[in-house]
Amino acid sequence: MSAVTIKSLQHRGLPFQVGGKLWIECKGKKFFGPGPVELLELIQKEGSIIKAARAMGLSYKKAWAIIDSANRMTARPLVITQSGGKKGGGTLVTDEAKKLIIYHRSLRKRFEQFLKNETKRLNR
Amino acid sequence: MSAVTIKSLQHRGLPFQVGGKLWIECKGKKFFGPGPVELLELIQKEGSIIKAARAMGLSYKKAWAIIDSANRMTARPLVITQSGGKKGGGTLVTDEAKKLIIYHRSLRKRFEQFLKNETKRLNR
DNA sequence: AGTCGTTATATTTATAAAGATATGACGATA
DNA sequence: TATCGTCATATCTTTATAAATATAACGACT
Numbered sequence: 001m002s003a004v005t006i007k008s009l010q011h012r013g014l015p016f017q018v019g020g021k022l023w024i025e026c027k028g029k030k031f032f033g034p035g036p037v038e039l040l041e042l043i044q045k046e047g048s049i050i051k052a053a054r055a056m057g058l059s060y061k062k063a064w065a066i067i068d069s070a071n072r073m074t075a076r077p078l079v080i081t082q083s084g085g086k087k088g089g090g091t092l093v094t095d096e097a098k099k100l101i102i103y104h105r106s107l108r109k110r111f112e113q114f115l116k117n118e119t120k121r122l123n124r
Numbered sequence: 125m126s127a128v129t130i131k132s133l134q135h136r137g138l139p140f141q142v143g144g145k146l147w148i149e150c151k152g153k154k155f156f157g158p159g160p161v162e163l164l165e166l167i168q169k170e171g172s173i174i175k176a177a178r179a180m181g182l183s184y185k186k187a188w189a190i191i192d193s194a195n196r197m198t199a200r201p202l203v204i205t206q207s208g209g210k211k212g213g214g215t216l217v218t219d220e221a222k223k224l225i226i227y228h229r230s231l232r233k234r235f236e237q238f239l240k241n242e243t244k245r246l247n248r
Numbered sequence: 249a250g251t252c253g254t255t256a257t258a259t260t261t262a263t264a265a266a267g268a269t270a271t272g273a274c275g276a277t278a
Numbered sequence: 279t280a281t282c283g284t285c286a287t288a289t290c291t292t293t294a295t296a297a298a299t300a301t302a303a304c305g306a307c308t
Binding site: 172173174175184185188192205206207208209210211212213214215 | 252253254255256257
């Protein structure tokens with residue numbers, strides 16, 4: 001039995017937590033990971049995708065991909081974009097998007113509570 | 125206003141769902157994604173990592189990485205491995221692991237209920 | 249001593265994801 | 279019509295992840 005390996009302890013105090021991630025999906029394809037809501041909020045604030053991306057430290061390309069993907073899945077558009085014009089263009093978020101933002105905020109709160117409860121249950 | 129883009133609808137009926145993923149983490153580092161529990165269950169059933177891996181369609185390497193990572197984070201080992209011996213060796217799961225498996229099953233049930241509730245809330 | 253199937257690790261090869269850069273279209277305004 | 283900043287897309291490069299392959303140690307058993 002001398003070759004039996006007993007891997008030993010890293011965290012004796014067992015600081016275990018239940019973690020998780022939520023998203024909204026459409027036919028199995030997720031379109032609201034962690035970033036998108038913040039991105040929409042920033043677009044609402046900044047008025048353009050490129051400014052929102054910079055504010056989040058994302059490349060425009062990445063930001064655009066997120067928005068485009070989400071936008072393709074909703075019945076009504078989440079954003080209205082305009083290229084050209086007064087200040088080069090810009091992007092507005094629709095009421096549809098605003099509703100989603102609000103829902104997602106409350107969802108996140110409930111989820112955090114869920115995780116907290118589960119962590120308690122795990123450690124008792 | 126002619127350059128204004130209105131992205132149009134993919135899913136008119138709005139079959140939105142709330143999806144998610146849970147894991148158990150240790151100091152911010154996750155060690156129980158979706159696969160590990162099933163893997164542990166299969167190890168328990170099969171008696172070896174390599175057989176469990178095959179049963180799940182994983183490479184041994186991947187399976188071992190999962191087990192090793194998890195094993196390093198618990199105070200007591202999740203598995204006891206033996207190389208060499210009667211049938212080449214094998215792996216046993218400890219009581220620690222069995223407890224985790226049981227907890228994780230019940231956790232998943234509660235999470236599914238949570239997701240179901242949230243999906244309802246989202247669509248009303 | 250040689251065989252066997254497993255654990256454990258290293259090395260290499262593919263594949264995928266992410267990042268950087270470049271370019272054109274757009275339209276109000278000057 | 280020339281300029282501007284933004285939207286939108288394409289291409290290339292880099293990085294990270296995953297898969298495939300190879301190899302050594304192990305110990306009961308014959």
